[in-house]
Amino acid sequence: MPCGGGDIGLNVWVENGDLLMYFSRSGTFDENNTLLKLGRIRVHLTPNPLEGKIFKQELVLNEGYINITGSDGKQAARINIRADVFNPVFYIDINSDKPLTVKTSYESWRYRDNQMKGRENNQSSWKFAAPANTLTYADSVNFVNNTISFYHHNRDSTVFDAAVKQQGMQAVKGEMYNPLKNLTFGGVMSGKNMVAVGTNNGTYNKTQFKAWQLQSSKPVKQQAIQVTLYTKQCAAIKTWQAGLQQVLEKLAQTSATAKQKTIDWWHQYWQRSFIDIEPDNPQPDSANWQVGRNYQLFRYMLGCNAYGTSPTKFNGGLFTFDPSYTDTLYKFTPDFRNWGGGLATAQNQRLVYFPMLKSGDWDMLKPQFDFYLKTLHNAELRSKVYWNHKGASFTEQIENFGLPNYAEYGTKRPAGYDKGMEYNAWLEYEWDTVFQFCLMMLDEGQYSGKSISKYIPFMESCLTFYSEHYQYLAKQRGSKPLNGNGQLVLYPGSAAETYKMTYNSTTTIAALKTILSRLLELPNNYMNAESRTRWATMLAQIPPIAFSSFNGKQTIAPAQLWERINNQETPQLYPVFPWHIYGVGKPDLQTAINTYLYDTDAIKFRSHVGWKQDNIFAADLGLTAEAARLNTLKLKDSGRRFPAFWGPGFDWTPDHNWGGSGMIGLQEMLLQTDDKKIYLFPAWPATWDVHFKLRAPYNTTIEATLKGGKLTSLKVLPEERIKDVMNMLK
Template identity: 60%
Template sequence: MTKILFLLSMLFCGTAFAQADPSYNIVWHSPSDHAGASMPCGGGDIGMNVWVEKGELLIYAARSGSFDEHNGLMKAGRLRIRLTPNPFEGEDFRQELHLQEGYVSISGKHKGTQATVQIWADVHQPVAHISIKSNQQIKVDAGYESWRYRDRAVASRENFGNSWKWAAPKNNIIRKDSVTFEKGGVLFVHHNSDSTIFDATVAQQQLQPVKDSLYNPLKKLAFGGLFYGDAFIPSGTYEGVYANTDFKGWRLISKQAAKSHQLHLALHTAQTNDVSAWRQTLQKLTVTDKRSATLNRQWWQAFWQRSFIEIDPGKKDSTAWQVGRNYQLFRYMLACNAYGNWPTKFNGGLLTVDPVYTDTAMKLTPDYRNWGGGLHTMQNQRLVYFPMIRSGDWDMMQAHFEFYYRIQRTAELRSKVYWNHDGACFTEQMENFGLPNFAEYGQKRPAGYDPGMEFNAWLEYEWDTVLEFCLMMLERQRYTGKLDPRTIPFIESCLQFFDEHYQYLARKRGSKALDGNGKLVLYPGSAAETYKMAYNASSTIAALTTVTKGLVNVLANDTARLKWQQFLQRIPPIAYTQIDGHTTIAPAKSWERINNVESPQLYPVFPWGMYGVGKPGLDTALNTWHQDTSVIKFRSHVGWKQDNIWAARLGLREEAWRLTALKLQNSSRRFPAFWGPGFDWAPDHNWGGSGMIGLQEMLLQTDGDRILLFPGWPGDKDVHFKLHAPRQTTVEATLKDGKVVYLQVEPATEAHRVEVMLK
């Protein structure tokens, strides 16, 4: 591999533009058969699935944070719109996702009637808009449809969509919403009771003495909204069945035929004892700023100028071109929750539909998704958020940082109540209120079993995924120069847990808190969910080492810096092993069983960056990739698998491209970025996120202050990209026919850090 340090003056040839390529817009020339063939649309924290079926426009809407008593993430409902005369019953049809401006348009022509519908969600406030324009006067029939119009018994499997999973109480009920005609529209609201699954979980996990100090986002939570139109009036109700689920509809009709109609969906979520207060705030959202459409499009244009990747432009529909296009499409899907109070969920985000279109056996309501709504699985969530670093989407990352800040006190109370030591104990699967999942905690626990532990073969002793979000917080400081004042105490609390807890466990076994070399004994531990009852798991050691070094670098207080430098000395070394005469990274010093199909022996490569292109020990990491039989056996592109990322960081250009292309090629669904279900659900957001990370790592990696371009990129693929690097730096480059023809580094004073690495 040849390293060349390029001078910018030699590379300013040609012109590049930062934008969403118009050819990446998704265009359909025929209606869809069902919701599974829908198109995403969204913004702010509203996600919608849009499709036309049998001449009717249908929209599923969802908003971040709409959790019911069982902690399911509930949809806002379904909209059904019919035009008369109907332009969508003819053969002239077009549905398009306009990436650059962030909206969906649908147009049709039938027997002289032409109409275009535009659907978009306001980035700046939780309101979605539907604008209808036609060449002649038409009438509009608009229905709000709810399957929660009645109390509904929860099917056994359906509890996997909330936080009960297999441990739900008998005769579990999803309480009905209140739906009424009001203020010229349809007002709908679900108001949680005082008692929720939070209360059952606290009691189960023996935390009643500190219950009042625990964060509870479910109590008295009200979510819902108002569906209304300019010059629309109520027109009764109707009933029906869609995709095996019965529903009730509330109909609005236009007062008169016209060439222009406007419909709106305002959504509001808040904890309140008084629903009338919730209604008052909702009402304020119905006052629309005339500038909102313009401001919205400006936001989307600025969003695409932050970052992009375009591959083999001009070779439309080739696999390479699809990979670049689908990268952009998935980034758009992530931006549908740019400003939510809650993170984007790995298992579909806000864009799930009737489960029967993911698994034909799942004849359940549209609220269902596998692996819960308020339950967050951090091994999956991290892959949704890591790509936002290189794309510069720090505003989109904030929701997950806030998620952790809110529950820090709960995590610290767990340590204090159960073990009487300090530090924040975060588990791998974790509710939005910070406790382990009710079912995964274990229903048949042995007498005297540690109440702070999950009695669970997959999740026991797996505590280190929070450190990946600590890394993201530290990366924000490296990339932007900004440090949230909550970050340092948060990271310190996370590290303190490992220091104090493993000394606590060692003292329970014997008289010494450290081993003979003065190191922590990280036992029992867990290398991801795979290598269980591990002794000194390499993934945990790499995490502790990298995060602690990052913390030391940002500390201004000498006393604090010394404290964590001393902690660094207590972290044990990574274990190695020999395979056919080759030194490889071991998953741990020892382990008792293999429980899953992950390869944590490569976590020191990603996410922890201890090995990689241009770094010492690359041969050891390569040996691990090539020689470890479990690594080879588990290798895949499906779902949350991250082999493509490791290949890129190891400089394995062809393998990185092969695996990343498999991830980001067109999905089996009509919308090309609706991958999955993989191991989880559809659309599989950790499938898309790991694909994004791999593609970014092929193009740009960093090693300290060094910026490495094309360290994992095959030279036969043309590419134009803009990505972010530390020290408030962006790099835009074009590679054509194996040569760099354009390179711009902002600010220009950082150009000396760039090294172009091509075969």
């Protein structure tokens, strides 16, 4: 069961009478760029009410904590587990009706160096290209004045250094952003009147560990355990220790009000937005009801990394667990997740963050946006070093320092191959996913009304790259930078990872047209006249989207031309989502519907699994029955003990791009917008009772109840926006 808040994630369970939990924090990347867990905690009670006949573990969503109760008939105990949203700390509070002895252990499988072997390297940025004898280095763990101190301090050489050298960026290394250098993370576990009682060794799920133990000095009815965390890039351990001490001192000063502030935050979080399906008839066996419940559960998981230093990862977020429970062949440590820790696959990552727009969780977009702002300069340096032109070159498999992944860049590259390119059949020439994050930035401004001026240079740099690079490539082939119509020649390109070596990819054209148009719609204070002229000129240079036909019906083509198919995405429908060029209430909707219904690749690739977004396409096209079918498959119970731990899909468990795409699809069934137009229930079955609250552009809130096929209540704020609402069920 997940628990957390702020930037802390806990996996909590009771096993053989012991309370156990993994704990993770955003941004804890080691030398290999593995997102390391911080450890495992075990709590044992003597005598032990948790071994009794009465047992209950409850995730209290409204206040963001876990409550565990147990009774053996003679003694009862209650354990409350909560993370502070505003401070790097979590608590385990134990209350018993009779005195008992509390023993808590900090368990580490990184008490010694671990050599990663074979597929285990997939947890890092080395992946399938790892050097021989690659190690996950040991942490430092010690007793300090009856507390347990633990930390990991990155050594001088990291995968950042290897990537810079591999990719020929040494000349500018000194000015590059490096998030791994001297990164130190860990914390301290403490408990009032608890004393150190030594260490022992053990094995959990075939992974050896060492345990450092604290025990209550005498039997107690109440025992509080506090785990305080600290992360900082600092060359000296003493500097990190001093910073941790400052956090402890601050917590001591604010402890009286901290708990209530966290509870209040969760209260307002659930009031921002919600989707309750069949609210008057909760039936756990009903697939419809599960869809609404699991939407809420997954949104809770996203809320646990609301304010992290790094984005919520698509391949498990903060809630991965022993990998053998996902795949029995993966007998690795709990640090394992497939597809890397600091590495972001942009196509997957976008699905985690798009749903935060309609849910009103705009403050939670910051970690993802900051990821790109921090790496912007490095991406611009790529263009300067390789091609001597301007603009930010963001690739698809991108590290948290803005360079391509070491393995995916290619370690066996042909002599003379363009150093700015990934030598990779799936990833070559795929640079346009970054525009989806540009779109989120623009949408945040439109939804919230807040200034997005700090994102304008980023968006302009991404556009500059496309303008300059494709004219650069054209001049490598011939004398003219544009075609005979005065348009950019977007070749070679890519339509997602699927249609490769494209000529005028539809994903790229839709992205460029949308971002350029939206930028030009911004108020004058965002750009000067010179910039506006430049972007208007570029917009006129974007070629049109290409079309095809199936069964004599016009459809959207993935590109004008392509050489091969490499994956199983459906980029011919990206003009529907995320670009919303086609959709309910928009021109030529039938062409997009034809693409969904008749394009043979679109049909062949259709699925609800993982990052597949057919559920979103169906909703945005107003295909109600199809949207209901696919979103039910997306969001029904996962089959695991926690119903929103979907996966592994194409990635890992819990699969966050599975959950994110499910959230988007459900939102789009209920509410779609076109500038100021608001379409209510555009793909919602009239037989599904629902009470929901979602956000729309221009700081608009929509709360509605559908019961028995009828709209029984509708609240629109501000009230004057009700004139823009169209009930599509009528």
